[in-house]
Amino acid sequence: MVRLQTPVCEFGKKALDFSLPGVDRQQWTLQKCRGKRGLLIVFISNHCPFVKAIRKKLVRDTRELMALGINSVAIMPNDTVAYPEDSFENMIRISQEFEFPFPYLLDETQEVAKAYGAVCTPDFFGYNADLELQYRGRLDAAGPNDGGDNLERELFAAMQQVAETGSGPERQTPSVGCSIKWRE
Numbered sequence: 001m002v003r004l005q006t007p008v009c010e011f012g013k014k015a016l017d018f019s020l021p022g023v024d025r026q027q028w029t030l031q032k033c034r035g036k037r038g039l040l041i042v043f044i045s046n047h048c049p050f051v052k053a054i055r056k057k058l059v060r061d062t063r064e065l066m067a068l069g070i071n072s073v074a075i076m077p078n079d080t081v082a083y084p085e086d087s088f089e090n091m092i093r094i095s096q097e098f099e100f101p102f103p104y105l106l107d108e109t110q111e112v113a114k115a116y117g118a119v120c121t122p123d124f125f126g127y128n129a130d131l132e133l134q135y136r137g138r139l140d141a142a143g144p145n146d147g148g149d150n151l152e153r154e155l156f157a158a159m160q161q162v163a164e165t166g167s168g169p170e171r172q173t174p175s176v177g178c179s180i181k182w183r184e
Contacts, residue, residue, distance in 0.1 A: 004177065008172075017030045017031075018107075022103040023088070023106075033072075037068060037162070040062065040065060043075050044074045044122050045178065055094075070126075070162065073105060075113065076105065078181045079181040079183045091106060118180060135158045138155065140155070
């Protein structure tokens with residue numbers, strides 16, 4: 001596992017359309033996922049310790065963001081041959097175990113992750129109502145540890161600001177995670 005840090009937010013960059021299968025056996029598109037006030041796209045994987053550390057908090061935050069008009073979607077971009085823990089069957093199991101309140105999608109060709117410029121899991125892309133990028137930071141300061149519930153909820157606060165104003169905070173701390181395993 002190579003540890004990577006996400007790049008700086010490219011404010012205003014438009015979200016790209018996609019059509020990916022979900023663990024619910026539905027096909028999901030950008031338009032189907034978006035909320036009235038925005039969309040949070042999260043690239044995650046099942047095997048990554050950074051993702052494992054935040055799953056419960058991610059569920060909490062995305063549930064609360066839904067009430068603010070921000071929908072969320074998680075996309076799994078890893079090579080499932082290299083990482084069997086990231087298989088579609090395990091995606092189904094994890095989404096049920098943690099009661100994901102958002103679609104969990106498989107990017108089998110990795111084209112969506114590459115188009116978005118995702119570099120690691122977790123990698124957060126927060127968009128406003130016009131689907132313009134406003135957040136490319138971290139969930140909180142926990143890293144590969146749980147960190148407890150007393151940490152500043154950076155992602156939630158940023159996306160709450162996006163819901164209320166259409167703009168994200170100027171200062172954002174990059175997310176750190178496991179590098180995406182690209183197919184050869």
